[in-house]
Amino acid sequence: xxxxxxxxxxxxxxxxxxxxxxxxxxxxxxxxxxxxxxxxxxxxxxxxxxxxxxxxxxxxxxxxxxxxxxxxxxxxxxxxxxxxxxxxxxxxxxxxxxxxxxxxxxxxxxxxxxxxxxxxxxxxxxxxxxxxxxxxxxxxxxxxxxxxxxxxxxxxxxxxxxxxxxxxxxxxxxxxxxxxxxxxxxxxxxxxxxxxxxxxxxxxxxxxxxxxxxxxxxxxxxxxxxxxxxxxxxxxxxxxxxxxxxxxxxxxxxxxxxxxxxxxxxxxxxxxxxxxxxxxxxxxxxxxxxxxxxxxxxxxxxxxxxxxxxxxxxxxxxxxxxxxxxxxxxxxxxxxxxxxxxxxxxxxxxxxxxxx
Numbered sequence: 025x026x027x028x029x030x031x032x033x034x035x036x037x038x039x040x041x042x043x044x045x046x047x048x049x050x051x052x053x054x055x056x057x058x059x060x061x062x063x064x065x066x067x068x069x070x071x072x073x074x075x076x077x078x079x080x081x082x083x084x085x086x087x088x089x090x091x092x093x094x095x096x097x098x099x100x101x102x103x104x105x106x107x108x109x110x111x112x113x114x115x116x117x118x119x120x121x122x123x124x125x126x127x128x129x130x131x132x133x134x135x136x137x138x139x140x141x142x143x144x145x146x147x148x149x150x151x152x153x154x155x156x157x158x159x160x161x162x163x164x165x166x167x168x169x170x171x172x173x174x175x176x177x178x179x180x181x182x183x184x185x186x187x188x189x190x191x192x193x194x195x196x197x198x199x200x201x202x203x204x205x206x207x208x209x210x211x212x213x214x215x216x217x218x219x220x221x222x223x224x225x226x227x228x229x230x231x232x233x234x235x236x237x238x239x240x241x242x243x244x245x246x247x248x249x250x251x252x253x254x255x256x257x258x259x260x261x262x263x264x265x266x267x268x269x270x271x272x273x274x275x276x277x278x279x280x281x282x283x284x285x286x287x288x289x290x291x292x293x294x295x296x297x298x299x300x301x302x303x304x305x306x307x308x309x310x311x312x313x314x315x316x317x318x319x320x321x322x323x324x325x326x327x328x329x330x331x332x333x334x335x336x337x338x339x340x341x342x343x344x345x346x347x348x349x350x351x352x353x354x355x356x357x358x359x360x361x362x363x364x365x366x367x368x369x370x371x372x373x374x375x376x377x378x379x380x
Contacts, residue, residue, distance in 0.1 A: 031057050031069050033118045034111050034128040038062070043069065051076055052256070056131065065131045067109060072117070072125040077256060080125040082169035084108065084116035087255045089168070090230060094160045094251075103132055105160075105251045135241040135250055144297035146237060147274050149249065151301025153240035154232065154270060157252040158263050159305050161230040168230065168260045175233060175257065176265040178218040178328065182211055185331050194340035200353065206360055207331050214327055217317065226262050226313045233257035235270040264317055267302065268325030274298050275322070276362050281355045288361040290322070290369055296376055303380045319373035326363045330356055 031040035038059040046054045051073045056065035072080045091105045098104035107130035111118045118126045141147045174180030185207060189197060197204065220226045232239070234257045241250040275294040278287035299318070310318070336343045337352035346352055366373075 027055060027069065030118065030120065030126050031067070031128070033126075034067075034069075034109050036067060036109065036128070038066075040067075057128070064133065067131050068129050070127050070129075072127055072256070074123070074125050077171050079169060079171065080117055080127075081115070083171045083256055084127055086168045086171065086258055088116055089166055090161060090164060090255065090258060093164050097160060102130060103135075103250055106130070106132075106253060106255060132241055132250065134244045136244045137241055137253075138237050141237045141274050141294070144293050147294045147297035148301035149242065149247075150235075150237040150240060150270065150274060151298035152304055153237075153249050153252060153301075154235055154266055155302040155305025156249055157232060158229065158266070159309060162309055164230050168258065170259055172257065172259075175259065176261055176269075176325070176328065178214050178324065179222070181328055181331060182215060185211075185335055188335045188338050192338060194338060196338055196340075200334070200337070203334055203353070203356055203360070207327075207334060210327055214324060217320065217324060220313060220317075221262050226264065226317065227311055228260050229263050231259060231261040231263055231266050233259060233261070233265065233269070235266045236273050262314075264314060264321035265325060267318060268321030268323070270298060271295060271322030271366070272326045272329060272359075272362070275366075278358060278362075280358060281351065282358045283354055285357065285361045288358050288365070290362060290365040292369060292372060295322075295369075295373060299377060299380065307380060315377065318377050319370060322373075323363065323366050323370065326359055326366060330359045330363055333359060 027043040028040050031043060036057070036059055038061055040057050040059050042058040044056045044058070044065070046056050046068070053071040055069040057067035057069050058064070059066050072083070074080050077083050087106065088108050091108060094105040095101035101107070108116055109128040109130060110116055116127065120126065138146060141150050174184070189204065221228070232252055232255065234254060239254040240252055242248065243250055271290075275290045275298070277289045277291050278284070282288050333344070333352050333355040337356060341352055344352060344355075
């Protein structure tokens with residue numbers, strides 16, 4: 025279907041007249057929607073990837089529930105969180121004749137985003153953004169659908185890992201015994217941590233699950249925080265997953281697939297700035313177990329990423345896009361270097377968290 029016709033299936037305030045692409049679309053295809061009587065975009069139209077997200081209706085229901093909860097407690101409901109625009113039939117999505125799912129939300133005017141955090145001030149803002157989101161949903165009690173099975177579930181991932189090594193689909197396991205030992209030697213320690221999530225010692229909360237800085241909007245006028253966006257991966261889990269993912273992405277001094285391992289380490293300055301921003305919002309809302317493992321969460325999620333890149337290499341590169349035959353192995357080694365740096369600095373990380 026033509027994009028204008030797709031947009032017209034939603035309850036917009038006026039007829040759509042122009043559609044422009046937005047971003048690179050690694051998972052979803054995203055467009056700006058212009059309507060009659062306006063010379064600036066009014067809506068965001070997205071094709072939701074139903075391969076990555078097999079239950080788009082449930083995912084949209086998650087987003088609607090949480091954003092409505094946030095709207096009830098913020099100053100400006102149309103700017104301080106996303107606003108889902110329903111289709112004309114009342115559903116939160118439209119399914120086209122090819123089986124593709126589409127959704128629309130309000131475009132937040134006067135906002136800006138950043139592709140990456142490359143200095144401590146941006147790291148502070150990113151931490152503040154996640155802390156504000158966690159605080160807004162801290163009293164949300166409705167169940168959320170698990171939109172991606174086993175996402176950041178360490179027992180699920182380690183079970184996947186054991187099956188993968190046994191399967192050895194691409195016949196590569198014999199040549200990477202050292203890398204396999206990296207995963208195996210830390211497995212029990214990671215599962216000991218995860219048991220505390222399973223038994224409730226570490227509480228389950230609403231989590232974003234994709235905490236890079238580009239998933240937060242800021243006020244174009246004064247740089248203040250507006251809201252979290254890209255809520256597709258939102259589920260119930262431990263907020264430590266969100267923090268660990270942020271530490272992995274914000275603090276790495278090199279690239280995720282850096283071939284020069286001398287470039288890769290964890291920046292303590294970026295870690296401290298992020299934690300300060302986060303704690304400025306959440307310091308009084310964390311449980312003792314969350315505080316205890318806050319610094320360790322970076323190790324957990326970076327370990328998970330080592331495991332996932334290495335699994336994909338063993339399986340023959342079937343999940344992540346690769347640019348050359350050894351790409352997933354290069355990613356594995358770069359993430360392992362980051363993991364080692366985090367492990368070496370863990371005492372200082374924990375001391376800093378305790379100081380706050």
